Amino acid sequence: MRRVFGVKKDKEPPPSLNDASDRINKRGETVDEKIKRLDVELARYKEQIKKTRPGPAQEAVKARAMRVLKQKRMYEGQRDMLYNQTFNLDQVAFASEGIKDAQQTMSALKSANKELKGMMKTVKIQDIDNLQDEMMDMMDISNEIQESLGRSYSVPDDIDEDELLGELDALEADMGQETEGAGVPSYLQPDNEPDLNEELNLPSAPSGHAVPSGRVNNQAVDEFGFPAVPHASLRS
DSSP: OHHHHOOOOOOOOOOOHHHHHHHHHHHHHHHHHHHHHHHHHHHHHHHHHHHSOTTHHHHHHHHHHHHHHHHHHHHHHHHHHHHHHHHHHHHHHHHHHHHHHHHHHHHHHHHHHHHHHHHHHHOOHHHHHHHHHHHHHHHHHHHHHHHHHTOOSSSOTTOOHHHHHHHHHHHHHHHHHHTTTTTOOGGGSOOOSOOHHHHHTOOOOOOSSOOOSEEETTEEEOTTSSBOOOOOOOOO
């Protein structure tokens, strides 16, 4: 039977957009090479037309140049058509990639939605609220424990705060008096008490010059300014 009817051939898969675009690009490159060769030939004919004199020879060169120019225009039209086809294929490929990306995005969203639904079944708002309330209660109890442990045993409960404030004001007043006199404390300020020498009516210190004997401050002094020593009378 196979010899009579033959074997059914498997169909080849249709070409992809990339395959079709690559094939068209190769054809476009071939056409470009042909156009370049025609440009070189046209340049040679232009030089010949310039060098030949008007007449049958120049007309023949012009005819060949016109033929080459027509071929160039034909190839340029084919190249433009191939470029348009490539542009259309690129647009279709871009749209196809966009749809594939959208499909993957939708698949990822569906999977995430299903996972979120399963997670939401295990989490309840009421349980979260109850947990928050319990945490707040435990924090309050912890603060009370800390306050209780932080109490001082040596401070009596019947202390008058107004009395303490009065003592604090008095202390501040004393400190203000000490810092009077251009900000200098009282223990650093000069002594304003009267001179002790004046009260005791003591003689002044010698200045180094000899002072004639006489009386200073109603007292007898010697030649050095010191109080004279009374001489006792000697009796024979």
